[in-house]
Amino acid sequence: MYFPQHGDYIDIHVHDGTPASGIFILECLMAHEEKKPHIIPGVAYTYGIHPWFLNEGNEKLLLAAFESYINNPNVIAVGEAGFDKLRGPSLELQRKVFERQVAISEEVGKPVVIHCVKAWEELLATQKKLKPEMPWLIHGFRGNLELAGQLISKGMYLSFWFDFVLRPESRSLLKSLPTDRIFLETDGAEADIKNIYEKVSSDLDVTIDTLKAIVLNNFYSFFNSK
Secondary structure, eight states: OOOOOTTOEEEEEESSOOOBTTEEEEEEEETTSSOOOOOOTTEEEEEEOOGGGOOTTTHHHHHHHHHHHTTOTTEEEEEEEEEESSSSSOHHHHHHHHHHHHHHHHHHTOOEEEEEESOHHHHHHHHHHHOOSSOEEEEEEOOOHHHHHHHHHTTOEEEEOHHHHTSGGGHHHHHHSOGGGEEEOOTTSSOOHHHHHHHHHHHHTOOHHHHHHHHHHHHHHHHTOO
């Protein structure tokens, strides 16, 4: 199992990532895919059932795959999993499968990386119902300060959508949030995590090395693996 080291850039959510010196990537593997976790320096994995690829016909198959790989030592989190009102099956099925993944995350002691689109009420209601002890991380966040504050008040972490965080208008949000709850990501897009760190460090008026240390501390807090 590989964890980031002092001085690394951390890309907390990647699809089909390419390892590079000085960059730790947390690659998202999904149960409908053939790709499975391997031992690669600089890489760890999440594994989950994405709501886009879930339906009534494959629910049992995807859950079986999920349960087969979630105990792999190179898989350090569940996900991405969650809710999407714009794409995917019924919210009832999404909720059922999400709750199962959360239950297993509690059993195996691994946190959850969450995909949520226009379903914040459902997500918060599910958290209130399940009362999870493992932390949750919202990936691809691009919401407003009120929503960010609400999620953080419930103990969640936020990783910002790469395109949003590179825009000038994200600065006020970034400066208003507690830095001990933030992560940065490329989501496997044509973006450079180093450029994202440069932008965010400028927004927060800190050096890149300080931002690296902040995100590293958040990583070990989220994974409770220090």
